[in-house]
Amino acid sequence: MTFDFGEVSVREVSRNYGRRRALTRVSLACRAGEVLGLLGPNGAGKSTLLSILSTLLAPSAGDVRYGTKTAAEAGPALRACLGLLSHDLHLYPELTAAENLRFFAQLYGVSDVDGRVAAALDRAGLLSRRDDVVSGFSRGMRQRLALERALLHEPRLLLLDEPFTGLDDASVAALVARLRELRGAGRILVVVTHDLDVAERLLDKVAVLKDGRLVAFDDARGRIREHYRAHVAEQRA
Amino acid sequence: MKSCYLPAVLLAMAMFAVAPFRLMGAPDILVANATPGVLLSYKIFYYHVPSAMVMFLSAFVCGVASAVYLFKNRLAADRLAAAAAELVVVFGLIVLVTGPIWARKAWGVWWQWDARLTSTLLLWMIFMAYLLVRRFGGQGAEKLSAAMAVFGMANVPFVYVSVNIWRTIHPTTQVIPTLAPGMRGVFWFCVLSFVVLFGLLLALRARLEQRRADVERLYLLADEE
Amino acid sequence: MFLRVAWLVMRKDLTVEVRSREVIYTTIFFAVACVLVFAFALVREGRPLEDAAAGIMWISVAFAGTLALGRTFERERHSETLRALMLAPASRPAIYVGKLLGIVLLLLVVEAVLVPLIGLLFHAPIASRPLELAGLLVLGTIGFSAVGTLFAAMLVRARSRDVMLPVLLYPITIPVIIAGVRGTAALFEVEPAVDLAQMWMALLAFFDIVFVTLSLWTFEPLMTE
Numbered sequence: 028m029t030f031d032f033g034e035v036s037v038r039e040v041s042r043n044y045g046r047r048r049a050l051t052r053v054s055l056a057c058r059a060g061e062v063l064g065l066l067g068p069n070g071a072g073k074s075t076l077l078s079i080l081s082t083l084l085a086p087s088a089g090d091v092r093y094g095t096k097t098a099a100e101a102g103p104a105l106r107a108c109l110g111l112l113s114h115d116l117h118l119y120p121e122l123t124a125a126e127n128l129r130f131f132a133q134l135y136g137v138s139d140v141d142g143r144v145a146a147a148l149d150r151a152g153l154l155s156r157r158d159d160v161v162s163g164f165s166r167g168m169r170q171r172l173a174l175e176r177a178l179l180h181e182p183r184l185l186l187l188d189e190p191f192t193g194l195d196d197a198s199v200a201a202l203v204a205r206l207r208e209l210r211g212a213g214r215i216l217v218v219v220t221h222d223l224d225v226a227e228r229l230l231d232k233v234a235v236l237k238d239g240r241l242v243a244f245d246d247a248r249g250r251i252r253e254h255y256r257a258h259v260a261e262q263r264a
Numbered sequence: 265m266k267s268c269y270l271p272a273v274l275l276a277m278a279m280f281a282v283a284p285f286r287l288m289g290a291p292d293i294l295v296a297n298a299t300p301g302v303l304l305s306y307k308i309f310y311y312h313v314p315s316a317m318v319m320f321l322s323a324f325v326c327g328v329a330s331a332v333y334l335f336k337n338r339l340a341a342d343r344l345a346a347a348a349a350e351l352v353v354v355f356g357l358i359v360l361v362t363g364p365i366w367a368r369k370a371w372g373v374w375w376q377w378d379a380r381l382t383s384t385l386l387l388w389m390i391f392m393a394y395l396l397v398r399r400f401g402g403q404g405a406e407k408l409s410a411a412m413a414v415f416g417m418a419n420v421p422f423v424y425v426s427v428n429i430w431r432t433i434h435p436t437t438q439v440i441p442t443l444a445p446g447m448r449g450v451f452w453f454c455v456l457s458f459v460v461l462f463g464l465l466l467a468l469r470a471r472l473e474q475r476r477a478d479v480e481r482l483y484l485l486a487d488e489e
Numbered sequence: 490m491f492l493r494v495a496w497l498v499m500r501k502d503l504t505v506e507v508r509s510r511e512v513i514y515t516t517i518f519f520a521v522a523c524v525l526v527f528a529f530a531l532v533r534e535g536r537p538l539e540d541a542a543a544g545i546m547w548i549s550v551a552f553a554g555t556l557a558l559g560r561t562f563e564r565e566r567h568s569e570t571l572r573a574l575m576l577a578p579a580s581r582p583a584i585y586v587g588k589l590l591g592i593v594l595l596l597l598v599v600e601a602v603l604v605p606l607i608g609l610l611f612h613a614p615i616a617s618r619p620l621e622l623a624g625l626l627v628l629g630t631i632g633f634s635a636v637g638t639l640f641a642a643m644l645v646r647a648r649s650r651d652v653m654l655p656v657l658l659y660p661i662t663i664p665v666i667i668a669g670v671r672g673t674a675a676l677f678e679v680e681p682a683v684d685l686a687q688m689w690m691a692l693l694a695f696f697d698i699v700f701v702t703l704s705l706w707t708f709e710p711l712m713t714e
Contacts, residue, residue, distance in 0.1 A: 107578035119572035402648030
């Protein structure tokens with residue numbers, strides 16, 4: 028089953044946990060070949076929005092459309108088109124780098140498992156450590172491995188929660204280049220980040236969330252710092 | 265709907281007020297060599313058996329409502345299930361208190377590990393677990409408790425069969441069809457009283473849950489302003 | 490595809506376990522500790538009470554099984570890998586079956602240590618009917634784990650999950666315990682009552698079919714948040 032993945036749109040989405048509102052009527056959209064950045068202070072609802080986009084969490088109200096279909100209409104096959112790099116990394120610490128990749132490649136039913144696993148290890152710079160267990164890896168190594176794991180099945184929509192934490196400058200530059208390449212290939216990327224320098228180099232659109240509300244949604248480049256200062260920095264100071 | 269509550273409350277009150285007089289007048293079960301005390305103890309049967317019937321009815325309502333909630337995601341079904349689960353525990357408590365009182369007189373012991381006693385106790389435990397998980401399970405506990413109700417329902421026949429093979433001494437189901445004519449009317453009157461009470465409590469409790477959901481929604485709306 | 494996914498998940502779980510051996514070592518130790526605790530309660534003047542061996546065996550299996558279930562799913566919680574499994578386009582019931590097979594194999598290894606130990610300490614004739622005994626253990630373990638895997642998976646997201654697992658699991662798995670204990674006791678008699686044991690095995694098989702089906706059916710709606 029193939030999906031028309033021209034656009035992902037979030038319409039009037041709210042999510043509450045009992046009496047607590049995590050998201051209130053958020054609407055935004057992102058087209059193929061664009062990188063959307065989610066900025067905001069901690070607890071603003073960025074991760075909740077990412078979970079809703081990944082179909083793991085159902086919205087309390089409103090809907091998300093992938094192309095023309097909602098998650099309920101598209102069914103489980105939609106999950107093959109989504110990739111999520113979560114803050115929790117989703118790796119088994121007792122398994123080796125290669126075993127982790129191989130397990131998820133097989134679970135997603137991709138073709139040429141060996142080739143993809145080898146390519147992913149190469150890109151993560153972990154070829155020499157392929158048979159070492161993940162629990163011995165540094166945060167940066169895990170982060171790179173987790174990213175490659177999320178990309179194994181070549182998702183159309185890639186959701187990244189703070190992908191730059193724990194990476195050194197060279198790795199950040201490599202990751203930015205990689206994400207640009209994916210953007211060029213017509214993928215949709217949604218990135219949660221605090222790193223303004225990277226954000227300016229990478230993002231096409233910016234959404235600023237605060238207390239579960241969308242306070243700014245802008246596709247003009249170069250105004251990221253302005254939005255950030257207006258809504259996020261004051262709270263951090 | 266709302267206008268039905270007052271007549272229903274009055275009806276239930278009247279039925280429960282009349283019941284003691286009716287059952288004092290009912291003829292006694294014929295038990296060989298029975299002392300008056302033992303004969304009197306059989307009167308508890310008019311409360312014990314209807315409570316047990318209502319308990320099973322309530323468990324059935326809870327199980328079905330939970331299944332509807334799980335598969336159709338209807339929140340109203342979940343509220344009904346929660347109300348029914350509490351009533352299982354309440355009526356179950358009546359059954360589990362009146363049963364031993366009678367058993368002490370009739371069998372000479374407070375508790376017997378027979379099929380019906382044990383399965384009733386287990387059913388009661390399952391719904392206690394339902395309420396516990398709902399209260400202390402935190403986020404998403406509604407689904408967990410719904411699964412508990414569905415599994416608990418499926419479990420009843422297994423408990424019954426396994427305990428039955430294990431051992432049995434409870435008076436069998438044949439008691440009810442063989443009741444003396446004078447007793448039958450009184451017995452069904454009591455059953456009806458309990459069913460009216462059950463329906464009333466269930467409706468009120470489900471309405472309370474509905475109100476709570478409304479309040480939550482209003483809080484959310486106020487929050488949005 | 491269904492079986493392939495189940496196989497993948499089970500193989501992954503076993504690889505993790507073979508590498509750390511945490512769950513298997515702690516569970517075996519805990520099971521043996523249970524046996525000793527019960528021995529102090531049920532052995533008098535050097536002789537165990539009648540039927541004590543069968544009871545101790547199954548209670549130890551149930552307690553150790555709860556521990557193993559909790560630990561296994563704690564591992565999936567550690568870096569939220571259960572969510573990663575739920576994100577995959579693979580069939581969710583297949584993932585459930587994979588987890589179930591992993592738990593069953595783990596518990597069978599524990600039982601392979603536990604049963605000879607019980608034979609040794611309580612002079613139980615474990616070798617008189619080895620096939621029937623193995624049948625009871627396998628069927629009972631599947632039934633216990635089928636319910637346990639589903640509840641443990643749901644509880645990954647819940648608060649106070651360590652307490653909630655036994656609260657939910659024990660009332661539901663009582664038929665398994667009764668059938669296991671009674672069937673094993675029948676086999677441990679001087680003249681093994683094989684037909685009785687087979688009857689209990691049939692009940693266990695029926696329980697397994699009903700509860701595995703029910704779990705497969707409810708796993709999908711239960712795992713969506």
